[in-house]
Amino acid sequence: MKKIIILVLFIFFSTGCFNYRELNDLAIVSGVGIDKKGDNLLVTVQVINTVKSSSDSASSAGPKFIVFEAEGKTVQEATRKLILNSSKRIYAEHLELMLIGEDLAKDGILEVFDLFFRNSESRKQFLVMVSQEKSANEVLKILTPLENLNAKNIVDTVKSNAKYLGVSEPITFDNMIADYLTQKKEIYLPSLKVIGSENIGEKKENLEESKSDTEVVITGYALFKDNKLLGYLDLHDSVGTTFLNNKIDKTILTFKCDEKDYISLEVTENKTNIIVKDALNYEINLKTKTKINEINCAIDLEKEKNIKELNKKGKEYLESLITNALTSIKNYDTDILGLENLFYKNFPHKYKSIKNEWYQKYFKNTNFKINIDFKIKEQGNILKVTK
Amino acid sequence: MYKINELIEKIKIDTNNNKDIIYREKVIHKKNIAIIFNEPLTSSNKISDFIIRSLNGISYLDIKKNKLLDAIKNNISNFKYKEITKYEDIFSYLHRGFTLILIDNESVILALETKGNISRGVSTPTSEVSLRGPKDAFNEEIQVNLGLIKKRLKTNDLIETELYLGDYTNVKTVVIGIKNLYKKTTYKKVVDKLKALKTNGVVDGEVLKNYLDKENKSPFPTTMTTERPDTVCRRLLEGRIVILIDNTCYALVLPAVLNDFFRTVEDIYSKSINTSIIRLLKYLAFWLALLAPGIYIALITYNQEIIPTDLLISFAIQRDSVPFPAVVEGFIMMIAFEIIREADLRLPPNVGSSLSIVGALILGEAAVNAGVVSPIMIIVIAITAICSLPFAELELINALRIYRILFMLGGTLLGMVGILLVFIFLTINLTSLNSFKTPYLMPFVPVDKEGIKDSVIKFPHKNHYKLSFNNMEKRNVK
Numbered sequence: 001m002k003k004i005i006i007l008v009l010f011i012f013f014s015t016g017c018f019n020y021r022e023l024n025d026l027a028i029v030s031g032v033g034i035d036k037k038g039d040n041l042l043v044t045v046q047v048i049n050t051v052k053s054s055s056d057s058a059s060s061a062g063p064k065f066i067v068f069e070a071e072g073k074t075v076q077e078a079t080r081k082l083i084l085n086s087s088k089r090i091y092a093e094h095l096e097l098m099l100i101g102e103d104l105a106k107d108g109i110l111e112v113f114d115l116f117f118r119n120s121e122s123r124k125q126f127l128v129m130v131s132q133e134k135s136a137n138e139v140l141k142i143l144t145p146l147e148n149l150n151a152k153n154i155v156d157t158v159k160s161n162a163k164y165l166g167v168s169e170p171i172t173f174d175n176m177i178a179d180y181l182t183q184k185k186e187i188y189l190p191s192l193k194v195i196g197s198e199n200i201g202e203k204k205e206n207l208e209e210s211k212s213d214t215e216v217v218i219t220g221y222a223l224f225k226d227n228k229l230l231g232y233l234d235l236h237d238s239v240g241t242t243f244l245n246n247k248i249d250k251t252i253l254t255f256k257c258d259e260k261d262y263i264s265l266e267v268t269e270n271k272t273n274i275i276v277k278d279a280l281n282y283e284i285n286l287k288t289k290t291k292i293n294e295i296n297c298a299i300d301l302e303k304e305k306n307i308k309e310l311n312k313k314g315k316e317y318l319e320s321l322i323t324n325a326l327t328s329i330k331n332y333d334t335d336i337l338g339l340e341n342l343f344y345k346n347f348p349h350k351y352k353s354i355k356n357e358w359y360q361k362y363f364k365n366t367n368f369k370i371n372i373d374f375k376i377k378e379q380g381n382i383l384k385v386t387k
Numbered sequence: 388m389y390k391i392n393e394l395i396e397k398i399k400i401d402t403n404n405n406k407d408i409i410y411r412e413k414v415i416h417k418k419n420i421a422i423i424f425n426e427p428l429t430s431s432n433k434i435s436d437f438i439i440r441s442l443n444g445i446s447y448l449d450i451k452k453n454k455l456l457d458a459i460k461n462n463i464s465n466f467k468y469k470e471i472t473k474y475e476d477i478f479s480y481l482h483r484g485f486t487l488i489l490i491d492n493e494s495v496i497l498a499l500e501t502k503g504n505i506s507r508g509v510s511t512p513t514s515e516v517s518l519r520g521p522k523d524a525f526n527e528e529i530q531v532n533l534g535l536i537k538k539r540l541k542t543n544d545l546i547e548t549e550l551y552l553g554d555y556t557n558v559k560t561v562v563i564g565i566k567n568l569y570k571k572t573t574y575k576k577v578v579d580k581l582k583a584l585k586t587n588g589v590v591d592g593e594v595l596k597n598y599l600d601k602e603n604k605s606p607f608p609t610t611m612t613t614e615r616p617d618t619v620c621r622r623l624l625e626g627r628i629v630i631l632i633d634n635t636c637y638a639l640v641l642p643a644v645l646n647d648f649f650r651t652v653e654d655i656y657s658k659s660i661n662t663s664i665i666r667l668l669k670y671l672a673f674w675l676a677l678l679a680p681g682i683y684i685a686l687i688t689y690n691q692e693i694i695p696t697d698l699l700i701s702f703a704i705q706r707d708s709v710p711f712p713a714v715v716e717g718f719i720m721m722i723a724f725e726i727i728r729e730a731d732l733r734l735p736p737n738v739g740s741s742l743s744i745v746g747a748l749i750l751g752e753a754a755v756n757a758g759v760v761s762p763i764m765i766i767v768i769a770i771t772a773i774c775s776l777p778f779a780e781l782e783l784i785n786a787l788r789i790y791r792i793l794f795m796l797g798g799t800l801l802g803m804v805g806i807l808l809v810f811i812f813l814t815i816n817l818t819s820l821n822s823f824k825t826p827y828l829m830p831f832v833p834v835d836k837e838g839i840k841d842s843v844i845k846f847p848h849k850n851h852y853k854l855s856f857n858n859m860e861k862r863n864v865k
Contacts, residue, residue, distance in 0.1 A: 050703035093692040
C-alpha cells in the first residue's frame, strides 16, 4: 500500500507542469487581420483588453480591445514579431475571425492559411471574411457599438444575418479548407465594407454619438477562383446564392403585388436540391414555405384565388432571384456551387473525359431547370388589408 | 456468612476509602444491618422513602416468623432487587447506583435499584432536524435510548447483546439487530470485535466508532451516527446493526455505504418525486463540492480553450493584477473558509455572529478590493462550501475536503489530466472500500435492484428496502 502511495505521488512530481500557463500571462486574440504591405505580409492582431479598471472589478479599463501589428515574410514570422510589442503571450485558441485584405485576396489566400491549418494551437472554427476596399488592419481598429469587441461584433453580425436575411452564410476556416481541398468547389467568403467618415473609427468619438460615424457593414459574397479574389456579388445575388447552396434559414422576399405596391414574404422553410441530368443540364428543386409579413396592396386574402395569385408572383420572383444569381456566378466563371463535384459524384466515369475542359467547355454553358414548390402557409393575424 | 464490620472494612480498603460511599448502620429489632450506597449516583429520596422507611416498617412479628432477610425482601417497596453472593459483584452494583443492604450473619447481600436521575430528559434533535418527523432524540442514558427504540419496535425478535467496555469505565454497550433481517455473521463479527477491545476507557461512542472504522484507511466513513430513534428503527428494519453506548447521545449504525449519507430523515415524509429532486441536487452538490475548485484551477491554468470566450474574458479581467497563481489564491480561500467553519462549530452561538462578520466582510469584500483574490475564486469557493453542507455526517464532509484538496493539486500539476488521475484514484478508493463486508458503492456497484430504487431517484414504496447481502459472498471480499 505504502509503495503504491509513493508511486502515485511520484506521478505528480515527475511532471514539469507541462503546458502550465496562468491566465494573467495570456493575450487573448479575438481577431486576426492579414494584409499585403509591399512584399511583406502585415499581420494585425486584435487582443482583448483584460486590464482591470480601478472602480469595477469585473470590467476592463480603457478600450475593450488593443491592436498589435507586425510585418513579416510569412505569417509565422509576423506573429512571432508581435511578441516584440506585446508583454503577454499571444494566445489564439479563442480566435473568432480572420479578416483578409482585398489586396492579399487578389494575390491568393492559400499560403496564408497554411500556418493556421498546420498549427495545433488555434481552433479552426473561426470565420474567414474579406474586407472590401479598406485593409483588414484598418477594419480591426474600428470601435464598434453594441458589442465591445470588434471581431465578435462582425462575427455576430454575419451570424445573425445568415439566420434572418441570408445575405451570407458564416463560413468557418475548417469547412472552407475542407471544401476547397477535398471537393472541387471554389471558395466564396462573406465580405464586409467600412462606411462613413475616415479615421474616426478607431477613436473613442465613434462611440460617443447615437449614430456611429464609422460603421462596418456586411456585403455580399466575395468570389474566388484558384484561391484568388475575382469580385463580389451584390446583396440580391448573394441571397440567391445562399438559396442555391441550401443554406437559407429565414429571409425576406419583397416584390410588387400590383402596379405600385409591394408585399414582403418571409421564407420560413426552404430546401434546395440540385439534380444532375448530364454535364450541361441541371435541375434545381426548391421547396419553399413562406408567410406574409407585410402587404400593401388592396387584396382580399379571404379569397383563395388571390392567394394563388400571390403564390404565383412569389414563385416568379424567387425564380428570377435565383436565375440572376446563377447568371452572375457564370459571369465570374467560378464554380462556387460545386457543380463539378456534384457531377463527379453522380457520373464518376464520365467525369474523367471532361475533367480538363470543365471551365472551358462546360461550366459557362450549363443550363438550369428551376422547379419551385412555393407555398404561402400563413397570412398573419388579419385577413383584410389595413388600407 | 459474613460479619458486617469486617465486610465494611474490606470494602473501604478496596474502594480506597472513597468519601462518596456512605455506610449507614441500623438496628432492626436488635439485629444489625448496614446500608451502603454511592452518593452521587443515587437518589437520596428513593433511599429514605423506599428503603429506610420500609425497613422501619418491619414489625417484630415479621422477624419472629421469618428470617430477617425474607422480612426485608417482603417489606421493601423497591421494584427491583438483586441478591449478591460474590464479593466482586458488590462494586459493579455500587458503581451503577444500587443501594446495598448488608445483614449480619447472612451469606447474601441485597442490591436495590436507587439510581439517581442524573441525565437530562428526552430533548429535540439538534444535528438532524426534521420538520415533520418525531421530535425526540437520544440522550446520554442508555436505558432511555433503548426505551425510545423499543417503543417503536414492539417485537420479540429484537436481538440484543449487552457488553461492558473499558477497564475503568465499564460502559454498558448494547448491540441490536432484528432477527430474520440482520446478517448473523456481521452481527457476530461486530460483537466479537467489541469483546476483543482492550482499552482503559470508553467515555463516549467515539472510541468505538474509530475502533470499528480502523480497518478502513480511506477518509470516507463506513459507520453512520444518528441521534434519531426513528432513523435507528428504519435502519434496523433494513437489516443493519445498531450499537448503543451509555453516555452517548447517538447510535452507531453499520454497515453504512456511501448512498446512506444522501438519505435524510426528511426524505421519508416527502412525496417520492420531491425527494428525488432533492436527491439529484445532493448528488450534484457532492460532485461540485469535490470538483469545483479543482476543475476551475485546471481550466484557468491549462485548458483555457474549453471556457467560452465571453466567460474567459470575464475571468481574465478578474484575474488581472491578482499577484498569486490561481492555486495559491484557491488555497488561501479554502484555508480561510475551513478555519471559519471550524471556528464556527466550536464557538458559543453568541460569539458566532462576530465571526460571520469577519468572514463575510474581511475575507469576501476586502480581499477582493485589496486585489489578493479574484471575485470568481470567491464564487467558486463559496459554491464548494455550500455544496459540502447538505450532508449531515461530519465525517463525509471531512472526506470531501481531503479529496477536494487532492483534486486541486491534480488540477494544478497536470490540468484536466490531473483531475482525471485523481478521479481514477477516488474511484479505486470507493470501489475497494467495504463496510463490514458490504461494498461501499452498494446500490450502484454491484447493482442492487432493490437498493437502487432508493438512491439517486427514490421510488415510492411501502416496505423498507432490505440491505442486500447477495453479492457479497460472490465477491469474496476480505
